[in-house]
Amino acid sequence: MSARPGVIRQALMVAQKDLLIEVRSPSRVVGLFFFALALVVLIAFTADASPGVLRKTAGGALWLGLLLASTRALDLSYAVETDNDALSGLVLWPVHPAAVFYGKAIANTAVLALVGTLLTPLVVALYSAPIPGGWPAWGQYAVILGLGSAALAAPGTFYALLTTRARASSVMLPLLMFPLVVPALLSASRATTLLMDGDGMGEVPGWVSLLLAFGLLHWSLEGLFYGSIVEDS
Amino acid sequence: MVDDLSRRFGQRWAVARASFSLPRGEALMLTGNNGSGKTTLLRCLSTALKPHVGTARWGGVDLWEQRAACRPKVSLYSHASALYEDLSGPENLRTWARLGGYEPRVEQRLAEVGLELRPEPVRTYSAGMKRRLALARALLKEPELLLLDEPFAALDPDGRTLVLDLASRRRAAGTTLILATHIPEEAAKLCDRRIHLESGQIVEVA
Numbered sequence: 001m002s003a004r005p006g007v008i009r010q011a012l013m014v015a016q017k018d019l020l021i022e023v024r025s026p027s028r029v030v031g032l033f034f035f036a037l038a039l040v041v042l043i044a045f046t047a048d049a050s051p052g053v054l055r056k057t058a059g060g061a062l063w064l065g066l067l068l069a070s071t072r073a074l075d076l077s078y079a080v081e082t083d084n085d086a087l088s089g090l091v092l093w094p095v096h097p098a099a100v101f102y103g104k105a106i107a108n109t110a111v112l113a114l115v116g117t118l119l120t121p122l123v124v125a126l127y128s129a130p131i132p133g134g135w136p137a138w139g140q141y142a143v144i145l146g147l148g149s150a151a152l153a154a155p156g157t158f159y160a161l162l163t164t165r166a167r168a169s170s171v172m173l174p175l176l177m178f179p180l181v182v183p184a185l186l187s188a189s190r191a192t193t194l195l196m197d198g199d200g201m202g203e204v205p206g207w208v209s210l211l212l213a214f215g216l217l218h219w220s221l222e223g224l225f226y227g228s229i230v231e232d233s
Numbered sequence: 234m235v236d237d238l239s240r241r242f243g244q245r246w247a248v249a250r251a252s253f254s255l256p257r258g259e260a261l262m263l264t265g266n267n268g269s270g271k272t273t274l275l276r277c278l279s280t281a282l283k284p285h286v287g288t289a290r291w292g293g294v295d296l297w298e299q300r301a302a303c304r305p306k307v308s309l310y311s312h313a314s315a316l317y318e319d320l321s322g323p324e325n326l327r328t329w330a331r332l333g334g335y336e337p338r339v340e341q342r343l344a345e346v347g348l349e350l351r352p353e354p355v356r357t358y359s360a361g362m363k364r365r366l367a368l369a370r371a372l373l374k375e376p377e378l379l380l381l382d383e384p385f386a387a388l389d390p391d392g393r394t395l396v397l398d399l400a401s402r403r404r405a406a407g408t409t410l411i412l413a414t415h416i417p418e419e420a421a422k423l424c425d426r427r428i429h430l431e432s433g434q435i436v437e438v439a
Contacts, residue, residue, distance in 0.1 A: 013331055014332070017320075020320065085314075
């Protein structure tokens with residue numbers, strides 16, 4: 001037997017395992033993409049607004065689509081663990097509970113960021129919202145997409161564990177998660193819209209800082225408390 | 234080893250005041266009807282469940298209180314296979330081995346349980362093949378205490394013989410076995426002692 005891996009290595013292994021499962025069953029990511037896409041298209045059609053107004057709603061539509069798709073993604077990420085009680089298997093193996101949390105949160109962040117990346121050209125086209133400013137602006141957009149996905153994934157991974165064995169988990173998760181992620185949703189959508197519609201006042205860094213602070217808070221706190229919940233679940 | 238151990242679900246005591254000891258390297262069979270408390274007792278010993286009353290000790294150490302240190306030494310093979318259905322058998326074994334820092338030796342471990350290196354996902358396996366793969370996973374740890382919950386379920390006669398053979402080899406290597414079963418005739422070939430449970434209570438020790 002070689003040395004038992006530390007928490008960080010175990011977290012990366014859990015993330016790798018979750019992402020390998022996503023690769024083996026690509027229908028999940030494809031399903032999430034079309035779910036988010038349907039929302040983005042419906043919002044664009046029902047808004048029935050001029051291109052200028054529509055551009056101002058692009059960030060909100062993108063992040064609303066990602067938020068709603070995230071609940072499905074999070075449910076699915078625990079479905080693979082509960083099918084054969086693999087989550088108990090991880091705890092008893094033992095894999096450190098923080099490694100389970102961070103591994104699953106990293107994988108969920110990657111899935112959301114991928115769906116967001118696939119949605120981007122369609123949002124740009126549907127909402128007449130190109131991102132002016134060349135590569136630096138696209139770089140900022142990538143940072144917002146990454147931070148926003150991480151900010152949704154951490155509380156989502158935590159609350160999905162709480163609700164995974166509840167009878168109405170698909171209802172319980174949004175009820176618990178949505179009020180909590182309002183600051184992340186607001187800052188990500190405002191920063192995205194400002195990038196698309198022009199940031200005359202230089203507000204983007206402020207919104208990105210708020211997103212970063214939200215993410216850091218949740219990635220720290222929920223990693224700490226996950227252990228006591230996963231032992232009881 | 235097990236002292237006055239009790240565990241309830243809601244108001245119902247699934248295991249009530251169970252006490253017994255088992256020397257290292259021996260094998261114990263748990264028998265009893267459905268709902269008699271065998272699985273709950275094994276889950277308490279595996280540290281999946283916290284006893285509400287009493288203790289279970291292994292090597293002088295309280296299993297629950299010292300669960301982080303005890304878990305690498307204890308393995309539970311049960312109906313819950315802990316396998317990932319979208320991964321192949323080899324991928325499952327490799328993943329679990331890496332997570333625990335164990336030698337994968339995938340081909341050898343699959344051969345031990347009568348399986349081949351197959352790239353198909355586990356969801357395409359038969360129930361018996363899944364049970365065999367779950368056994369290979371449980372043995373990755375090379376545990377000091379091996380808990381077998383209905384180890385013959387879903388297995389053909391060859392599979393049953395294989396479980397008995399692997400378990401007796403582990404026992405010869407010093408592993409302690411506790412086995413819950415509805416087929417005492419098969420398990421009797423392996424076990425030194427038998428405990429019979431009824432409604433969560435030990436009613437017979439033989």
